[in-house]
Amino acid sequence: MKRALIIRHVPYEGVAGYRAPIEAAGYEISRIDVADPLFGSVDLREPDLLIMMGGPMGVYEQDRHPWIPCQLRRLAQRLAADRPTLGVCLGAQMIAxxxxxxxxxxxxxxxxxxxIALNDNGVASPLRHVDDVPVLHWHGDTFTLPDGVELLGSSTAYPHQAFRRGTNLLALQFHAEMGEDPRFDAWINGAPDTLSTAGICANALRAAHDLHGPSAVAAGRRMIEEWLSALPD
Known part of the structure; x- marks a missing residue:
C-alpha cells in the first residue's frame, strides 16, 4: 500500500475533509506532529505522498520555532526529487x-x-471543483510566487492563493478541508485577538461555517481526488 505522511504543525489543524479522498486513493495515512521528538529524524523524501497542514506561526519565525528550518531543509530535498507533495496554508508557505x-x-x-478567483490555469486544474464555492480562508501571511510554478488562483486580498508545479506539487493557501470538522471551534477559541483585529465576529464566523462548510468540503474532496488521480503510481 502507498504511504501518506501528514505533518501537523498544531494539534487542531489536521487533514480533516481531505482524509477521505486520500484513503480512497489507496494511501495508508500516518501522522507526525512537529512537536514530536522523532520529527527531526524523519526523512521527508520517503513517503509516497507528503501533506503539510496549517498553523498560526509564520515561516519567518524560525527563532521561536527551531523545527521550521529543519523542516524546510528536508522539504527542499523532497521537492528537488519531485515527490508528490500537498501544502495547505502554512504548508503552502513552507513549499514556497x-x-x-x-x-x-x-x-x-x-x-x-x-x-477563489481562478485564472485560466486554475480552471484547467483540479481547482475547477472549487470555482465559485465559498471556502475558508484563515491567514495573515503571504509569499512571492516561486520560479517555475503556475499560479492557479487569487482572492481580492491576496493574489497568490494557489500554485502547482507539474502534477506532483500543489500548494493551497485556503482551507477547503475545513467545514465539517468540530475542531473549528478550537480555531475560533484560540484566536480571539486575531478575530478582534480582523473585525470578525466569532458567532458570525460559526454561522458562515455552518452555511458554507459542507459544500466547501465536498468541493475540496473532489479537488483532491482529481489531483491524486493524476499522480504517478
Whole structure:
C-alpha cells in the first residue's frame, strides 16, 4: 500500500475533509506532529505522498520555532526529487519558502468564507471543483510566487492563493478541508485577538461555517481526488 505522511504543525489543524479522498486513493495515512521528538529524524523524501497542514506561526519565525528550518531543509530535498507533495496554508508557505520564495506578513488578516478567483490555469486544474464555492480562508501571511510554478488562483486580498508545479506539487493557501470538522471551534477559541483585529465576529464566523462548510468540503474532496488521480503510481 502507498504511504501518506501528514505533518501537523498544531494539534487542531489536521487533514480533516481531505482524509477521505486520500484513503480512497489507496494511501495508508500516518501522522507526525512537529512537536514530536522523532520529527527531526524523519526523512521527508520517503513517503509516497507528503501533506503539510496549517498553523498560526509564520515561516519567518524560525527563532521561536527551531523545527521550521529543519523542516524546510528536508522539504527542499523532497521537492528537488519531485515527490508528490500537498501544502495547505502554512504548508503552502513552507513549499514556497523551500523553493526559494519570500514568506512575509500580509497587509491584513483574511478570515472567512469566500470563493477563489481562478485564472485560466486554475480552471484547467483540479481547482475547477472549487470555482465559485465559498471556502475558508484563515491567514495573515503571504509569499512571492516561486520560479517555475503556475499560479492557479487569487482572492481580492491576496493574489497568490494557489500554485502547482507539474502534477506532483500543489500548494493551497485556503482551507477547503475545513467545514465539517468540530475542531473549528478550537480555531475560533484560540484566536480571539486575531478575530478582534480582523473585525470578525466569532458567532458570525460559526454561522458562515455552518452555511458554507459542507459544500466547501465536498468541493475540496473532489479537488483532491482529481489531483491524486493524476499522480504517478
Amino acid at each position: 519558502a523551500a523553493l526559494g520564495s519570500e514568506v512575509y506578513a500580509g497587509p491584513s488578516h483574511e478570515i472567512g468564507f469566500h470563493p
